[in-house]
Amino acid sequence: MIGQDYFDLRSQFGKSLLSLNGLVSDAASDPDHAIIIQNLINSLKDPFVFVVVGEVNVGKSTFLNALFGSDITRTGIMPTTDKIYFFKHGLTERRVAITKTLEEVYVPSEFLKDFHIVDTPGTNSIEGDHQEITERFVPMADLVIFVFSAMNPWGASAWQFLDKVHRHWMRNVIFVLQQSDLRMPGELDAIVEYMKQLCRQRFGREFPIYAVSAKKAYLARSSGLDRERLLAESGFNHLETHISRSLGGSATRVSKLSNALRIAWDVLSSIQNQAEARKSNREEKGRVMRHIEQQLDTHDARTLMKITPAIEMTGADLHQASEELITRLHAQLTPVAALSSVLKERREINGIEAQLQDQVRTPSFYRWDRAAAIIEDDIIRFAEYLGDVVTQGLKVQIRDELRPDESFWKAQRRRFTQRMDQMLHQIVSDLKLEADLKPLLLKTRRLAAAQWFLVLPILLSGCYFAGRGAWNSFIEVEAVGGILGSALWIASSMMLKRGRLNILQKLAGALPDIRSHLSAQLRDDVHNLYESFRRVLDPTRIKLVEQERRQTSFNEQISTLVKSFQALDARLKSMAAAGDT
Ligand SMILES: Nc1nc2c(ncn2[C@@H]2O[C@H](COP(=O)(O)OP(=O)(O)OP(=O)(O)O)[C@@H](O)[C@H]2O)c(=O)[nH]1
Ligand SMILES: [Mg+2]
Numbered sequence: 001m002i003g004q005d006y007f008d009l010r011s012q013f014g015k016s017l018l019s020l021n022g023l024v025s026d027a028a029s030d031p032d033h034a035i036i037i038q039n040l041i042n043s044l045k046d047p048f049v050f051v052v053v054g055e056v057n058v059g060k061s062t063f064l065n066a067l068f069g070s071d072i073t074r075t076g077i078m079p080t081t082d083k084i085y086f087f088k089h090g091l092t093e094r095r096v097a098i099t100k101t102l103e104e105v106y107v108p109s110e111f112l113k114d115f116h117i118v119d120t121p122g123t124n125s126i127e128g129d130h131q132e133i134t135e136r137f138v139p140m141a142d143l144v145i146f147v148f149s150a151m152n153p154w155g156a157s158a159w160q161f162l163d164k165v166h167r168h169w170m171r172n173v174i175f176v177l178q179q180s181d182l183r184m185p186g187e188l189d190a191i192v193e194y195m196k197q198l199c200r201q202r203f204g205r206e207f208p209i210y211a212v213s214a215k216k217a218y219l220a221r222s223s224g225l226d227r228e229r230l231l232a233e234s235g236f237n238h239l240e241t242h243i244s245r246s247l248g249g250s251a252t253r254v255s256k257l258s259n260a261l262r263i264a265w266d267v268l269s270s271i272q273n274q275a276e277a278r279k280s281n282r283e284e285k286g287r288v289m290r291h292i293e294q295q296l297d298t299h300d301a302r303t304l305m306k307i308t309p310a311i312e313m314t315g316a317d318l319h320q321a322s323e324e325l326i327t328r329l330h331a332q333l334t335p336v337a338a339l340s341s342v343l344k345e346r347r348e349i350n351g352i353e354a355q356l357q358d359q360v361r362t363p364s365f366y367r368w369d370r371a372a373a374i375i376e377d378d379i380i381r382f383a384e385y386l387g388d389v390v391t392q393g394l395k396v397q398i399r400d401e402l403r404p405d406e407s408f409w410k411a412q413r414r415r416f417t418q419r420m421d422q423m424l425h426q427i428v429s430d431l432k433l434e435a436d437l438k439p440l441l442l443k444t445r446r447l448a449a450a451q452w453f454l455v456l457p458i459l460l461s462g463c464y465f466a467g468r469g470a471w472n473s474f475i476e477v478e479a480v481g482g483i484l485g486s487a488l489w490i491a492s493s494m495m496l497k498r499g500r501l502n503i504l505q506k507l508a509g510a511l512p513d514i515r516s517h518l519s520a521q522l523r524d525d526v527h528n529l530y531e532s533f534r535r536v537l538d539p540t541r542i543k544l545v546e547q548e549r550r551q552t553s554f555n556e557q558i559s560t561l562v563k564s565f566q567a568l569d570a571r572l573k574s575m576a577a578a579g580d581t
Contacts, residue, residue, distance in 0.1 A: 001111075002067070002068075002115075002240050002243050002244050002247070003048065003114070003243070003244050003247040003248065004244060005244060005248045005575075006244070006247050006248040006253065006575075007114065009248070009257070009568065009571055009572070009575070010044055010257070012564070012567075012568060013044060013257065013260070013261070013568055014041060014044050015564075016264070016561060016564045016565060016568065017037055017040055017041050017044070017264060018041070019557065019560070019561055019564075020037055020264055020267060020268060020271075020561060021034065021037045021038070021041070022557075023268075023271055023554070023557055023558065023561070024037060024267065024271065026554060027271050027274055027275065027554070029270065029271055029274055030270065033267050033270070033271070036263060036267060037264070037267060040260045040263060040264060043256070043260060044257075044260065045113070046256075047088075047089075047112070047113065047114050047115050047116045048114060048115050048116070048142040048143070048247060048253075049115075049116045049117075049118065049137075049140050049141045049142050049143075050064075050115060050116070050117050050118065050141065050142065050143045050145060051118040051120065051133070051137045051138060051141040051143070051144045051145065052064055052117070052118065052119055052120060052145045052147060053120050053123060053133065053144060053145070053146050053147070053158065053161060054120075054122065054123065054146060054147030054148060054149075054158055054178075055122045055123050055124045055148075055149070055155040055157055055158050056080070056121070056122025056123075056124055056125050057080075057122065057149070058122070058147045058148055058149035058155075058158075058178055058179070059147060059149060059178035059179050059214050059215075060081065060119060060120070060122075060147045060178075061081055061119055062178075062214040062215065062218060063145070063147055063176060063178055063212070063214040064117055064119055065214070065218055066212075066214035066215075066217035066218035066221065066234070066236065067214075067217075067236070067240075068109070068111050068115070068117075069218075069221035069222070070109050070111065071222075072087055072105075072107050072109055072112070072117065080121075081119055081120065081121045081122070082121055082125075083100070083101045083102060083103055083121060084101055084102045084103070084118060084119070084120050084121070084132065084133065084137070085103055085104075085105050085117075085118070085119045085120075086098075086102065086103070086104045086105065086116065086117075086118050086137075087105050087107060087112060087116065087117040087118070087119065088104060088105070088106055088107075088112055088116050089106065089107065089108070089109065089110075089112035089113045090106025090107060090108060090112075091106075091108055092106070092108060093105075093106065093107050093108065094106040101132060102132070118133075118137045118141070120133055120137075122157070123155075123157040123158050123160075123161045124155060124156075124157035124158075131164075133161075134161070134164045134165055134166075138165055138166075138169045138172075139166075139169060141169070141172055142172060142247060142250055142252070142253070143172055143174065143243060143246070143247070144165070144169065144172050144173045144174070145173075145174055145176055146158060146162065146173060146174070146175050146176065146207070147176045147178050148175065148176070148177050148178065148195070149177075149178055149179050150177050150178060150179045150180045150182055150183045150187075150188060150191065150211065151179060151182055151183070153177060153191060153195060159198075159202070162202075162203070163202075170203065170205065170207075173207050174207055174208045174209075174210070174242070174243075174246075175195060175199075175207045175208065175209040175210070176209075176210055176212055176239065177191060177192060177195070177209060177210065177211040177212065178212060178213070178214055179213060179214075179215070180211040180212055180213045180235060181213035181215060181216055181233070183211075188211045191211075192209050192211060195209055196209065208242055210235060210238060210239040210242065211235050212234055212235040212236055212239055213233065213234045213235065214234070215234075216230045216231075216233050216234035217230070217231060217234035217236040220234060220236075245578065248575050248578070249575050249576070249578045251576070254572055254575050254576045255576075257568075257572055258569075258572050258576070261565065261568055261569060261572065264565065265565060268558065268561055268562065268565065271558065272558055272562075275551065275554060275555060275558060278547075278551065279551060279555075282544060282547050282548060282551065284393070285393065285394050285395075285544055286544060286548075288389060288390075288393030288394055289394070289537070289540070289541060289544060291389070291393075292386065292389060292390070292537065293534075295382075295385075295386075295389075296530050296533060296534060299378065299382050299530065300526060300527055300530040302378070303374070303375055303378040303379075303526050303530075304522060304523060304526050306374050306378070307371040307374055307375065307522060307526075308519070308522075310364075310367045310368065310370070310371045311515055311518045311519055311522065312515075313363070313364075313367055314360065314364045314367065314424075314514065314518060315511055315514060315515050317359065317360045317363055317364060318356075318360050318510065318511060318514055319511055320359075321355075321356050321359035321360055322356070322507035322508075322510070322511075324359070325352060325355070325356055325503075325507070326500075326503065326504060326507065329349075329352075329437075329500060329503060330500060332347040332348070332349075333347075333440070333496045333499055333500050334496060335444070335448075335489055335492045335493045335496065338444040338445060338447065338448040338492050338496065339448045339451060339452070341441070341444075341445050341448060342445060342448045342449045342452050345441070345445065347441055349433075349434055349437045349438065349441065350434065352433055352434060352437075353428050353429060353431070353433055353434055356428050356433075357424060357425055357428045360424055360428075361421060361424060364420065364421075364424065365417060365421070368416065368417045368420045368421075369413065369417055371416075371522075372412065372413040372416045372417060373413070375416075375525070375526060375529065376409050376412070376413070379529050379530075380403070382530070382533070383402040383403050383533070386402055386533060387399040387402050387403070390402075390537070390540075394540055396540050398536055398537075398540075401536045402533065402536060412529075416525060419521060419525075420518065420521065423514075423517055423518065423521060424514065427510055427513055427514050427517060428510070431506045431507070431510055433503060433506065436499070436502060436503070436506075437499065437503070440495060440496070440499040443495060444492050444495055444496055447488050447491055447492040447495070448492065450488055451485055451488050451489070454484065455481050455484050455485035455488065458477060458480060458481035458484065459477075459478060459481040459482075459485070461477055462474050462477040462478040462481065465477055
């Protein structure tokens with residue numbers, strides 16, 4: 001196709017402009033940008049204008065049909081072009097008379113989207129109308145094709161017409177020596193040479209001249225039979241190469257595309273700047289977000305540190321209560337107390353767990369309430385700080401979400417002290433002090449009963465032998481009683497000692513236990529409160545990540561466009577250079 005290179009470049013440019021258009025709407029940039037780009041896209045559609053001039057019957061219309069492989073000028077139906085026909089693309093075929101010498105013809109041929117064709121009557125038939133063509137159509141033409149018949153290229157009217165063409169537009173003129181099939185090659189060469197000479201004499205310049213046979217070219221294109229040979233003989237190949245090159249290198253077209261590209265660059269740069277600004281804005285927000293995360297960790301640790309002494313003190317309370325309990329149990333868990341328990345059990349262990357809990361709970365309650373107040377205070381102050389940072393740094397209004405109301409804090413305090421209390425209760429009950437002591441009391445009481453009711457009668461029966469002076473028997477009986485009594489005493493003492501030791505160990509073990517449970521609980525509570533700030537910030541965080549993702553793809557699109565604009569620029573420059581030479 002004629003001008004293929006130019007059209008390729010133009011369609012590439014068109015695609016780039018469409019991508020740019022996409023970026024413009026994505027970036028929600030200046031509304032003018034969309035209009036500018038739309039205008040640029042429309043301007044690319046500007047078709048080339050070809051004007052054909054020549055004497056009657058030299059084959060102008062046939063030439064046009066052959067050039068575009070289409071029977072638009074209908075040489076068959078209307079052999080003589082009687083007025084100026086301006087061919088344009090239309091969805092249906094339609095003719096609009098503009099003046100009595102000019103008619104616009106709309107034809108649904110694809111190539112007419114890119115080329116507007118002006119077919120003119122023979123210069124020798126319209127002497128008076130030369131002016132309309134030279135003044136109206138030649139200046140708008142990208143190419144003015146002067147057609148001469150190879151049979152007689154010397155008709156005066158075409159040359160006189162050329163005299164009237166302003167020198168400025170002469171650079172767009174080419175000569176076509178039509179109907180070349182009617183001449184021998186040698187004759188054609190001589191004619192071409194002579195025409196060149198004539199041009200030099202008459203206009204002080206030469207025009208590109210191509211000897212062609214439109215008849216053969218049209219046949220090649222329409223019938224397809226012996227296509228290559230006919231096309232080669234038609235001389236159209238050279239002519240088309242020349243036209244394509246001159247279209248691509250057309251100074252007006254190249255500068256038009258270059259201007260369009262420059263405008264598109266401007267829009268792209270402005271979008272790029274906007275993207276840069278958005279990027280630094282987002283990065284700044286990212287920094288603020290990271291700062292907030294750090295602050296959350298720091299404050300979380302700080303609050304925890306403030307209330308850690310409460311754990312130590314609760315530990316100390318438990319320690320003291322345990323000491324007191326141990327002292328009391330020591331007094332009770334003796335073999336003597338066991339002996340006296342036979343008549344009446346005075347050793348009291350029911351309720352020792354509850355006492356232990358009460359002893360720790362009373363001061364702790366006050367402490368945990370204080371700790372809850374410290375937490376509340378810290379959280380409220382952090383919420384204030386966070387509200388400021390978020391408003392200023394992230395440009396988001398979340399103050400209300402950050403500030404829980406009074407009822408939240410009441411419930412929070414109650415839950416907190418309750419949980420601490422429950423934990424204390426759980427740890428003390430898990431010691432199972434009473435459950436351990438009960439069988440010990442029972443066993444030692446039984447051992448004591450055995451001493452009273454077995455050993456004492458044996459010892460007393462010794463007196464009977466002593467009264468009779470049977471000292472040997474006395475000694476034997478007393479020895480048996482003594483041994484039995486000592487054995488029971490030792491057994492009871494050891495059992496009680498083990499019991500005391502067991503209690504001691506359990507209470508000693510409870511101390512680190514309560515510390516670690518309380519710490520874990522506190523850590524969780526405080527952490528959950530600070531964590532709720534993170535949750536409030538989640539939507540903002542997600543938005544930032546999403547913005548970053550979109551921005552990355554946006555930047556990729558920008559750099560793809562930059563590359564294609566650079567490639568277009570390079571091609572336009574080389575086209576301009578080719579046009580200059
Ligand atoms: N042998 C030969 N005849 C041709 C060629 N081109 C056109 N003709 C014939 O020349 C005659 C004129 O062709 P047109 O294309 O109508 O010429 P035109 O210059 O448009 O004529 P007007 O519109 O009357 O000025 C027709 O009979 C064509 O068949 C060619 O390349 N070789
Ligand atoms: Mg014609």
